[in-house]
Amino acid sequence: MVRAIMIQGTGSNVGKSVLVAGLARAFTRRGLKVAPFKPQNMSNNAAVTENGGEIGRAQALQARAAKLPTHTDMNPILLKPETDTGAQIIVQGQRAGTMKAGDYRKDKSKLLGAALESFDRLCRDADLVLIEGAGSPAETNLRKGDIANMGFACATDVPVVLVGDIHRGGVIAQIVGTQAVLDKTDAQMIHGFAVNRFKGDVSLFDEGRDDIAARTGWPCLGVVPWFHDAWKLPAEDMMDIRSHTGGTCKVVVPQLERMANFDDLDPLSAEPGVSVEIIPAGRPLPGDANLVLLPGSKSTIGDLAYFRAQGWDVDLYAYVRRGGHVLGLCGGYQMLGKTISDPDGVDGRSGKVDGLNLLDVDTVMGGQKQVILRQAHALPNREPVDGYEIHMGHTEGQDCARAWLEIEGRPEGAASPNGRIMGSYLHGIFSSDAFRASFLSRLGVNSETAYEDGVEQTLDALADHLEQHMDLDLLFDLAKPPSIG
Structure with missing residues (x-):
């Protein structure tokens, strides 16, 4: 029977997409049929799927990590910003029109049905579905009608692992603070946490890790050191692109x-x-x-x-x-x-x-x-x-x-x-x-x-990295059959 687990972050750009790609490759190498899924994404860096639609570039990379053809069900709702206040709406791969941000916030719950429909189809042919959240569940002003984070997790009864980014500083407050602002039902969806992008000797954060666990009651699935070859993987959004020094x-x-x-x-x-x-x-x-x-x-x-x-x-x-x-x-x-x-x-x-x-x-x-x-x-x-x-x-x-x-x-x-x-x-x-x-x-x-060979080697190296620094057995044990159909 299919299992699912959702990776949410304490904020945008904490490394969720790369972690899901690495997890997809790691569990695929363990012999599981893994499918990536992101109910709602916002990115102008879209990929064209093999069934003729658009999804976020990150989900295309995750599909590659899972050795699957890309499909529009992997990212059923894609927002492509056109102005500061409006975006093109892509539903199950196809352009559905343009909407102002305020109107989208009022109507986004109507798109939950499309997201659940796509999720249901993915679950029919997978052993494990890795779901990526968007932004942060701590944005309580966006909780009503949410389909990207806790709204989706609650609708499908999928457990959540919360990821914080220590490179930004304040990771204890990121994770503990997220629990503090969530309502009781949403907080109960979180079954563990991980700390990403640590530089240096990870043992130096043992006390911090234990403090988070004591304050939240959640087990730690790992403190993940900085993965230095992440730049070799396709970037998802403009926050990820940067100059790269090579030759002359x-x-x-x-x-x-x-x-x-x-x-x-x-x-x-x-x-x-x-x-x-x-x-x-x-x-x-x-x-x-x-x-x-x-x-x-x-x-x-x-x-x-x-x-x-x-x-x-x-x-x-x-x-x-x-x-x-x-x-x-x-x-x-x-x-x-x-x-x-x-x-x-x-x-x-x-x-x-x-x-x-x-x-x-x-x-x-x-x-x-x-x-x-x-x-x-x-x-x-x-x-x-x-x-x-x-x-x-x-x-x-x-x-x-x-x-x-x-x-x-x-x-x-x-x-x-x-x-x-x-x-x-x-x-x-x-x-x-x-x-x-x-x-x-x-x-x-x-x-x-050989560019494509390099991407494959990097995905394998990322999977090795997560096998070493995360408790993937515990992650799989926390995953459970979702409520679908």
Whole structure:
């Protein structure tokens, strides 16, 4: 019979996603069929599933750790922020519209049914379902109608393990304070705790660990030391992305306000010969870049205005005049063109804006949203490329005659006459070793990195790490058959 357990955190970004990925690989190696699940996620870094929908990138990594195909049931509710107060709502993989934050808080309990339906299906074909919470259950102002943390745990009668992040400081208060603010019913759902991201000799925290256990009555499942190779795994959200120092080839990435699908950067960060430099607001784009990469965006027109507000357009034009290379992916590709038209306001407000005019193409937003895995070939040498499309809009113009990818016999992308400015809708292209090696060779980098093998090795190392520092036998014993159906 299937068992389930939920990993909740004392706050956002305490390492829940990475822990669940490691647990998924560890229990899979023990011979169990493990399924990851997150009832509600908020991220613009989405993954395209094998059944043709969207889920959070973290759940895609967890599925990989569990050696399962990705499926929309693994993350039935995905919120993709478009503005400070509104987000696109993805329900069981498909776009269901846009909602203001205040309206969502009023109506989110209506989405519990979709989450339970997906959870029920996952449970039918698994030995263990690892559920990841979102944010913190201590946000008592969000408890009414909650579907992400205790609301879901109570609805399914799934026990919870609470994770605190000692690297932030105050982990005793994080965990004990969470118990203090929860109502009695919610507090009783928690059956244990763990402390994550400890640096140094873990025995130095023995007294702190015991103090938490004494104050809460919960057993400790482990004090987990910092996992230094976590950066090698795909990042889930913008809080996780950071510059990575490697070799002399510098790839510069402006940190757009609504940056999306930035997993394109992960294989580049894994290259010993490449340094990836994320440029935050208020800093100019460095003039010594070997490549400026404009990433995807959840709000292309809004992020184009943000790009200009930082003065990055001036920096980019100067860089191009000096012979620099520029690559735009998805939203970044759209920005490189002459114009972006949005007659129906699918990207925000309706209207038409000037692009950066570095590619002779024009984009019209609208139409059916493309959410699909793709197999392509790079031109002219036909290196195989696996990737995905996740966008709205269509781009065409003179520079599309210099397409540098081919998908199922049709040309994809555009390039300037000198080949230094390139754009495409295809995400994930740098995960393909042969293409990445060919692309980087033009920038003077010799690549021999096997990126996907590296991710697998890191997941195995993470599982080893958790086997050593967590009581996985106790974790499995705490899991129980959920209330479903």
